[in-house]
Amino acid sequence: MSEHFDVAVLGMGPGGEVAAARLLKAGKKVAVFERELIGGECAYWACIPSKTVLRPPEARTEVQRAAGVSGAEVNWQETAKYRDSMIRDLNDQAQVDGYADEGAVVIKDEARITGPGQIQAGDREVTAEHIIIATGSDSVIPPLEGLDQxxxxxxxxxxxxxxxxxxAVIIGGSAVGVETATFLARFGVKVTLVHRGERLIDREDARVGELAHQYLQEAGIDIRLGTSAARARRTGTDSIIELETRNGEPVGEVAADVVIFGTGRKPRTEGLGFEHAGVKLGDHGEVQVDEHCRAGDNTWAIGDVTGIMPFTHVAKYQGRIAADAILGRPHAATYGGIPRVVFADPEIAAAGLTHEQAESRGIRTAAAELDLAKAIARPWTYEQDPRGHLGLLADTDAKVLIGAWAVGPMAGEWIHHASLAIRTRLPIDTLLDQVAQFPTYHEAYQVALEKLDLH
Known part of the structure; x- marks a missing residue:
């Protein structure tokens, strides 16, 4: 005999957690399904552990660059111990108990949709008025001869x-590859970063990739651009990657103890019966949704599985969107200006459109780039030989900011000034009238905005 619920949430990563919490607070009867650990990829294997282990070497760099202080050293054993506490030693019992205390029924098994409003998890059958699909994504390792060796x-x-x-050899020069290279190199690992593109972090403006390349090289990382892994083999204890150009020409090989693949992720939809709920998948297996995250009749999808913006903060946002639609207070999701941060050293942040994206849309633009050390005081009070650049992109007809990027200390914090301006389409005249605290990195916006030629 099946159990009936108001809402069933399939997958309890950050998006699923936000949706479930919102629905429980509203008094809904909720069942949550999780095949692994409540908290998902982000909490145990990605965002939280990666940012935790990136922080100690970042702090050491800050000490090395500040005047009048010295002696900071990293300790991997202590860092790993703290990381393990942050990822709960891969144990989610406290989260299971917490949701049960809030009134949810927690089912630790993979859920499969068997019909409209019908779910099978192991030997358990559940029906629900609404289903939220939040099954996330899986790492992609491309086919490679010798991979098993x-x-x-x-x-x-x-x-x-x-x-x-x-x-370590890292395959892929996107955000994951850059963060991983930063982490390992700062802990003394000899890192080779292999990327088939012509620049790092190629989702962003070219200048961002140039600056990232510069700082990674300064950290001692061997960067191979325009290069792909052709074959793999083992020689003794070495994992060998044979390299080739994009044209298939051999360009040597590199040996390492481990080969780390940061080659993207794919929505986790295969074999989960989503078609039985009327859900349609896109070309890359992503669940197609409307502006309210609706994927079908009384069926919703949030997070990486939608393929829209595979970020934790977007999954959490979509969790609010879907839950509110179910609760009868719908509001459309908008994705303009959402920040994108790479926690490298220094941090890399962006929001809105790149110049290439704006050009493809036929938008007349004006751009400005600022070397922070030449423009404001804060970089000099923060560190010796200061680092940092800010780039802005404006729509010259609408007189609003449409894009921004920053590479510098704590850029992930102060990019939100641009993010809010882009999302709300604040007039540039209004932004110019803002008064920033002295001395802060936010002051850079005033100087950069005044450099824009809006005529």
Whole structure:
């Protein structure tokens, strides 16, 4: 005999957690399904552990660059111990108990949709008025001859490692690759970063990739652009990657203790019966949704599984959107200006459109770039030989900001000034009238805005 609920949430990563909490608070009868750990990829194998282990070397860099202070050293054993506490030692019992205390029925099994409003999880059958799909995504390791011979890691092995390798090859120069290279190099690992593109972090403006390249090289990372892994093999204890250009020409090989794949993720939809709820999948397996995250009749999808913006903060936002629609207070999701941060050293942040994206939409633009050390005081009070750049992109007809990027200390914090301006389409005249605290990095916006030629 099946149990009936108001809402069933399939997947309890950050998006699923936000939706479930909102619905429980509103008094709904909720069942939550999680095949692994409540908290999902982010809490145990990605965002939380990665940012935790990136912080100690960042702090050491801050000490090394500040005047009149010295002696900071990183300790991997202590860092790993704290990381393990942050990821709850891969134990979610407290979260299971917490949701049960809030009135949810927690089912620790993979859920499969068997019909409209019908779910099967193991030997348990459940029906629900509404279903929220929040099944996330899986790491993608591209086909590679000899893959089974080498020690291959994804983010999961990397960010739960008890012992760090002496040498690592990282395949992929996106945000994951750049963060992973930063982390490992700062802990003394010899890192080679292989990227098939012509620049790092190629979702952003070219200048961002240039600056990221510069700072990674300064950290001692060997960067190979326009290069792909052709084959793999093991020689003794070495994992060997044979390299080739985009045209298939051999360009040598690199040996390491581990090969880490930061080659993207794919929505986790296969074999879960979503078609039985009228859900349609896109070309990359993503669940197609409308502006309210509706995927079908009384069926919703949030987070990575939608393929819209695979960020934790977007999953949480979509969790609010879907829950509010179910609760009868719908409001459409908008994705303009949402920040994108790479926690490198220094941080890399962006929001809104790139110049290339704006050009493809036929928008007349004006751009400005600022070397922070030449424009404001805060970089000099923060560190010796200060680092940092800010780029702005404006719509010259509408006189609003449409894009921004920043590379510098704490950029992930002060990019939100631009993010809010882009999302709300604040007039540039209004932004120019803002008064920033002295001395802060936010002052850079005033100087950069005045450099824009809006005529």
């Amino acid at each position: 080498i020690t291959a890691w994804t983010n999961r092995e990397t960010y739960t490692a008890s012992t760090l390798p002496g040498r």
